[in-house]
Amino acid sequence: MTVEQGIGQPRDQFPIGMRVLAVDDDPTCLLLLETLLRRCQYHVTTTSQAIAALKMLRENKNKFDLVISDVHMPDMDGFKLLELVGLEMDLPVIMLSANSDPKLVMKGISHGACDYLLKPVRMEELKNIWQHVIRRRKFNNKDRNHFDNQDKLHHGSSEATADQKLNKKRKDQNEDEDEDRDDNEHENEDPTTQKKPRVVWSVELHRKFVAAVNQLGIDKAVPKKILDLMNVEKLTRENVASHLQKYRLYLKRISTVANQQANMVAALGSTDSSYLQMSSVNGLGFPNLAGTGQFHNAAFRSLPPSGMLGRLNSPAALGMCGLPSSGVIQIGPLPTPGHLTNCQSQFQSIVHTGNDGNVLQGMPMSLEVDQIQPNKGVTYIRELPTDVNNTTTFSVSNGFQDAKIMASSSNSAFLGVSNKPLMLEGSVQEVQDGRQFGKQSSLTVASLDSGFSSNFLDHGRCNDSWSSAVQSTGDQSNSFGINDCFKQATLLPSNIRDSMSTMALQSGNNPSQVSSISTVPIHLQDSKADLQCQIASIRSNTRQIINNAPQGWDDQSQRRDATYHSNAECSSINSVIPNHGTGSPMGQSLDPNNAIFQKTKSFNSTRQSDIVDPFLLKHNEVDNLAMETLMSSNDGYVIGQQKPQGSYFSNNFGSLDDLESVMVKQEQDKVTITEEEFGFGSYSLRTCM
Amino acid sequence: MTTACKGFLDEQFLQLEELQDDANPNFVEEVVTLYYRDSARLILNIEQALERNPLDFNKLDSLMHQFKGSSSSIGAKKVKAECTLFREYCRAGNGEGCIRTFQQLKKEYATLKKKLEAYFQLARQVGPAETACRPK
Numbered sequence: 061m062t063v064e065q066g067i068g069q070p071r072d073q074f075p076i077g078m079r080v081l082a083v084d085d086d087p088t089c090l091l092l093l094e095t096l097l098r099r100c101q102y103h104v105t106t107t108s109q110a111i112a113a114l115k116m117l118r119e120n121k122n123k124f125d126l127v128i129s130d131v132h133m134p135d136m137d138g139f140k141l142l143e144l145v146g147l148e149m150d151l152p153v154i155m156l157s158a159n160s161d162p163k164l165v166m167k168g169i170s171h172g173a174c175d176y177l178l179k180p181v182r183m184e185e186l187k188n189i190w191q192h193v194i195r196r197r198k199f200n201n202k203d204r205n206h207f208d209n210q211d212k213l214h215h216g217s218s219e220a221t222a223d224q225k226l227n228k229k230r231k232d233q234n235e236d237e238d239e240d241r242d243d244n245e246h247e248n249e250d251p252t253t254q255k256k257p258r259v260v261w262s263v264e265l266h267r268k269f270v271a272a273v274n275q276l277g278i279d280k281a282v283p284k285k286i287l288d289l290m291n292v293e294k295l296t297r298e299n300v301a302s303h304l305q306k307y308r309l310y311l312k313r314i315s316t317v318a319n320q321q322a323n324m325v326a327a328l329g330s331t332d333s334s335y336l337q338m339s340s341v342n343g344l345g346f347p348n349l350a351g352t353g354q355f356h357n358a359a360f361r362s363l364p365p366s367g368m369l370g371r372l373n374s375p376a377a378l379g380m381c382g383l384p385s386s387g388v389i390q391i392g393p394l395p396t397p398g399h400l401t402n403c404q405s406q407f408q409s410i411v412h413t414g415n416d417g418n419v420l421q422g423m424p425m426s427l428e429v430d431q432i433q434p435n436k437g438v439t440y441i442r443e444l445p446t447d448v449n450n451t452t453t454f455s456v457s458n459g460f461q462d463a464k465i466m467a468s469s470s471n472s473a474f475l476g477v478s479n480k481p482l483m484l485e486g487s488v489q490e491v492q493d494g495r496q497f498g499k500q501s502s503l504t505v506a507s508l509d510s511g512f513s514s515n516f517l518d519h520g521r522c523n524d525s526w527s528s529a530v531q532s533t534g535d536q537s538n539s540f541g542i543n544d545c546f547k548q549a550t551l552l553p554s555n556i557r558d559s560m561s562t563m564a565l566q567s568g569n570n571p572s573q574v575s576s577i578s579t580v581p582i583h584l585q586d587s588k589a590d591l592q593c594q595i596a597s598i599r600s601n602t603r604q605i606i607n608n609a610p611q612g613w614d615d616q617s618q619r620r621d622a623t624y625h626s627n628a629e630c631s632s633i634n635s636v637i638p639n640h641g642t643g644s645p646m647g648q649s650l651d652p653n654n655a656i657f658q659k660t661k662s663f664n665s666t667r668q669s670d671i672v673d674p675f676l677l678k679h680n681e682v683d684n685l686a687m688e689t690l691m692s693s694n695d696g697y698v699i700g701q702q703k704p705q706g707s708y709f710s711n712n713f714g715s716l717d718d719l720e721s722v723m724v725k726q727e728q729d730k731v732t733i734t735e736e737e738f739g740f741g742s743y744s745l746r747t748c749m
Numbered sequence: 750m751t752t753a754c755k756g757f758l759d760e761q762f763l764q765l766e767e768l769q770d771d772a773n774p775n776f777v778e779e780v781v782t783l784y785y786r787d788s789a790r791l792i793l794n795i796e797q798a799l800e801r802n803p804l805d806f807n808k809l810d811s812l813m814h815q816f817k818g819s820s821s822s823i824g825a826k827k828v829k830a831e832c833t834l835f836r837e838y839c840r841a842g843n844g845e846g847c848i849r850t851f852q853q854l855k856k857e858y859a860t861l862k863k864k865l866e867a868y869f870q871l872a873r874q875v876g877p878a879e880t881a882c883r884p885k
Contacts, residue, residue: 088784088819095768095776132814158818180761180821 075190076101079123083113083141084130084156089179093128093156096186110136114144121149125193128177131157131164139171146172150200152192156181261303265292269303278311757861761824777872781865784823791816792855799848809847810839827857 080102084090090106097104105124107113110133117124127145131138142153155168158179168176174192177185261269272289273281283301290300762777769776795812798805817832831854838846 086815086819086822087787088780089822091780091783092765092768092822095773095780096764099768130818132811132818158814158821179818180764180824183764183767 075193077103078190078193079103079125080105080189081113081116081124081127082106082129083110083127083133083138084108085133085135086130089130089156089181093181093186096181096183097128099183100186102190109133110138110141114141117145117149117151124149124151126152126154126189128154128156128189131155131159131168139167142168142171142173150196152196154189154192265290265295266303268292269300269307273304273307278308757827757857757864758824759826761821763824765823778869780823781869784819784825785862787819788816788858791819792858795851799851804844804847806839806842806847810836813839825858825861828854828861831857 080097082090082093082097082104083106084093085108087108090108094104094106105116107116110129113127113129114136117127129138129141129145133141138155138157142155145151145153152174153172154175154177155173156177156179157164160178165176174196175189268290269286272286275289276282276285281304283297283304286304287295287297287300765777765780791812795809795816798809798812813832813835817829817836820828820832831850835847835850835854838844838850
């Protein structure tokens with residue numbers, strides 16, 4: 061097996077040599093626990109600080125098999141640690157406490173603990189804890205197989221998203237199994253794995269799914285029919301059913317964010333919204349999610365195609381990062397600030413791990429965020445920005461290819477076109493940049509890919525469109541009739557995309573503008589060109605929207621909405637982008653969108669709107685901002701949190717002029733703010749949050 | 750477990766003894782030493798918290814929870830019982846009861862220390878090689 065684990069323990073001897081990380085602030089208990097565990101012949105690492113534990117875990121996901129943690133700790137709540145570990149690393153966590161209160165036990169379970177032990181802990185109990193590892197492995201394997209395959213594509217080069225890593229780890233861990241991670245085809249199911257391989261919803265698969273659903277009509281789409289339409293081997297009705305459920309949730313989420321857009325999106329590809337959600341939500345589970353998250357990042361990154369990216373990168377990265385931190389893009393209502401924080405930290409840590417801290421890394425985490433997903437997504441986005449820095453349009457394909465993120469398919473899809481670079485840029489940049497990014501991007505991409513793979517495929521298309529759109533952004537001249545374009549842009553499946561489109565739509569309250577944007581993301585598939593147009597339009601829209609938005613935003617609440625929308629747009633756009641190529645197209649489109657997004661960002665928070673405005677004015681800045689906003693907004697929006705605000709957007713955009721004036725004013729102030737914000741990334745998101 | 754410690758220590762202590770082996774020759778002493786250090790700190794904190802007015806029961810409860818956790822880890826039965834009682838008073842918001850119980854707890858704690866000291870001395874005598882180090 062691969063050496064993921066890095067331990068010399070032969071797996072066959074499991075549970076001997078199982079690597080446990082013990083966390084407890086009480087030194088007495090910790091020593092006792094350590095000794096007991098050693099007696100069980102486990103390999104023990106101890107720490108009295110939860111933060112240190114997280115750090116260790118993040119450093120090398122494959123380093124541990126199991127985590128035992130005390131509930132009451134001074135630096136971090138044990139449950140929070142539990143959540144983070146579950147999200148980021150997907151390791152089994154056992155809670156430990158002197159308190160046997162059933163409420164606490166329940167809390168532990170709901171946070172994902174696989175067991176709850178009481179102090180003083182006894183040897184007999186510790187002797188059995190290895191079962192949790194096996195159990196998780198088994199279940200994961202199934203998934204992993206699929207994931208791995210996907211992952212492989214994605215993360216060929218990098219650890220790829222956490223999932224992948226996990227997969228790897230798990231696979232490694234699976235005794236006897238040798239999954240081929242890299243090569244995808246997860247045929248390798250671990251020998252011990254279950255017979256039923258988990259279905260990995262690759263971009264392609266997702267696309268098919270979305271197509272089928274659209275064909276049937278979202279209301280009439282029943283798993284059986286979808287399955288028939290999709291005509292995919294080895295796909296069971298249950299797989300489809302659960303995916304459909306998620307998709308529906310996603311759609312719902314999207315719709316709340318951008319009612320109109322959602323509709324549009326839905327129309328375009330209902331799947332998108334759900335996908336977006338799905339993607340984001342899935343977090344680990346959902347390959348898309350990873351992708352989405354990444355996309356956003358990527359998208360964002362790529363947005364600033366020219367310089368913007370660069371700008372975005374840094375600020376974006378920051379911003380992006382910021383976003384995640386804020387709770388991951390959640391621009392919108394951050395569902396759980398706490399969670400976000402987690403996400404953020406997660407992301408951040410994640411991000412850093414791989415690259416410069418590209419958010420990508422974090423992204424995987426962010427993906428986790430289901431609803432909060434924005435968070436997750438955010439993280440990703442953030443990461444992207446950093447990566448994006450460079451080449452807005454660099455041959456994303458290059459980057460990606462390496463990054464595998466795009467996983468071959470995605471790359472091509474996204475990057476495929478140099479045009480697409482936008483999206484890819486983000487990702488590619490990362491990839492190119494240094495592989496760091498690559499990694500990151502790969503991660504992102506990969507993650508996105510994995511998650512989105514299906515999305516990506518669509519993205520690919522979108523990418524093209526995006527790229528073109530993006531490019532246009534560069535040109536800035538693209539002012540496609542965005543409205544139309546966007547709509548066409550079936551951004552699709554890449555849930556992100558959808559979200560983005562929706563967002564875009566939303567942001568562009570300007571009905572025409574905005575909508576186009578949103579549409580774009582979602583249906584990237586359909587019309588790449590559309591996307592472009594959309595992107596372009598989005599951009600223009602964004603501008604407008606932003607302009608418009610400010611007006612709306614004068615009223616803070618409105619703003620919020622506006623931002624929300626814009627964010628949504630951005631997000632959607634962003635998401636869209638990511639999908640394509642992780643944002644390459646988005647990146648570009650983002651520019652205009654950025655403006656929009658920026659707005660969105662600002663919208664989210666009163667501040668945000670301000671920021672956005674200035675940006676709008678400054679197209680460039682805006683772009684960056686947009687990107688950022690997008691990113692952030694995406695995070696937030698994409699995640700679909702934005703629901704409430706979306707509506708505002710549309711209202712606000714009414715008067716461009718007003719917006720403009722508003723923006724101008726704000727611009728001055730905001731610009732600085734925004735810049736900062738973006739740079740810091742979490743700006744809008746933070747505010748929102 | 751020596752008879753001297755009976756009543757003061759429970760089966761958990763036995764487990765500690767079991768964990769002591771050639772690889773871990775001074776395990777029990779190590780753990781107990783750690784316990785002393787940690788619990789001294791906790792006791793100080795609790796005392797300070799008890800001097801506040803009004804009493805912050807949540808904080809007290811939390812501190813005592815920690816104390817209880819480590820006490821139970823070494824098997825300090827009586828100390829642990831006092832901890833539980835203390836927490837109940839906290840939950841009831843009974844400051845008086847808390848203070849009283851805390852006094853009692855300190856007494857038990859002091860007694861435990863003495864007993865353990867005697868235990869270690871005995872152990873050292875009996876097993877010179879292993880219990881050579883003196884408790885701090």
